[in-house]
Amino acid sequence: MEIEVTLLGTGVGIPHSGRAQAGLVIRGEKPLLFDCGAGALLRLAEAGFLPIEIDVALLTHLHLDHVSDLLALAKARWLMGERSMKVFGPEGTQEWFETVRGLYPYLVDLDVSISVVDPGDEFTLKGLKIRAGEAVHSLPALGYRIESGNKAIVYSGDTEPTESVRDLAEGADLLIHECSFPEPFVVTNHSTPRRLGENFRGAGIKRIVLTHLYPQTIGCEAEMVRDVLAGLGPGVGVEIGLDLQRIQI
Ligand SMILES: [Zn+2]
Numbered sequence: 001m002e003i004e005v006t007l008l009g010t011g012v013g014i015p016h017s018g019r020a021q022a023g024l025v026i027r028g029e030k031p032l033l034f035d036c037g038a039g040a041l042l043r044l045a046e047a048g049f050l051p052i053e054i055d056v057a058l059l060t061h062l063h064l065d066h067v068s069d070l071l072a073l074a075k076a077r078w079l080m081g082e083r084s085m086k087v088f089g090p091e092g093t094q095e096w097f098e099t100v101r102g103l104y105p106y107l108v109d110l111d112v113s114i115s116v117v118d119p120g121d122e123f124t125l126k127g128l129k130i131r132a133g134e135a136v137h138s139l140p141a142l143g144y145r146i147e148s149g150n151k152a153i154v155y156s157g158d159t160e161p162t163e164s165v166r167d168l169a170e171g172a173d174l175l176i177h178e179c180s181f182p183e184p185f186v187v188t189n190h191s192t193p194r195r196l197g198e199n200f201r202g203a204g205i206k207r208i209v210l211t212h213l214y215p216q217t218i219g220c221e222a223e224m225v226r227d228v229l230a231g232l233g234p235g236v237g238v239e240i241g242l243d244l245q246r247i248q249i
Pocket residue numbers: 061063137158
């Protein structure tokens with residue numbers, strides 16, 4: 001089965017034109033949503049998805065730029081007559097959701113079931129095999145590997161370049177990895193091009209798409225690709241992701 005990825009948002013907490021906050025859809029037979037930051041709900045509509053089709057969301061972590069449209073998505077589904085939804089996320093997801101939803105008593109009949117995911121967990125959703133790995137960020141964070149047959153896609157969420165995400169991405173057809181800042185920024189909790197490239201050198205990945213781009217990356221796109229390749233070595237396709245970009249694997 002072919003897997004199709006639709007990037008909804010390739011931006012971050014600081015807005016800049018053309019890049020909504022984090023979100024993407026991976027579709028085998030049915031769509032799965034990964035992250036749902038501000039603007040991702042509108043991008044879903046622009047990409048041709050109806051809220052009613054999106055009944056499962058997986059969260060990498062609970063920063064606002066990855067979750068702020070999730071309750072709005074649940075409400076959009078509720079307005080269309082569908083109360084139930086499944087959400088998978090790291091520790092704290094249940095408390096976060098109940099706290100936010102608790103501010104809106106009229107949404108009390110939303111039937112959102114939350115499953116907490118730990119690094120190393122494996123499960124199947126809509127015919128796709130999912131494995132979670134630990135990301136290195138300023139709070140508990142996950143990356144996900146999504147497989148269908150012999151095809152594999154990995155989404156890093158927010159992370160420093162790290163061994164656990166490399167393990168998750170070994171041999172993947174597509175790695176969607178955050179690259180928040182260009183060189184020569186030095187940051188923790190996020191990725192920059194050269195370290196990112198070095199981290200995945202020799203990991204057998206076919207294609208890397210960079211996402212989670214801060215405004216500081218504007219105008220540096222070509223350099224960022226060059227700097228990732230300098231760490232990575234030849235033979236891997238590297239590109240800057242675009243909102244509403246579709247990739248078939
Ligand atoms: Zn974050």
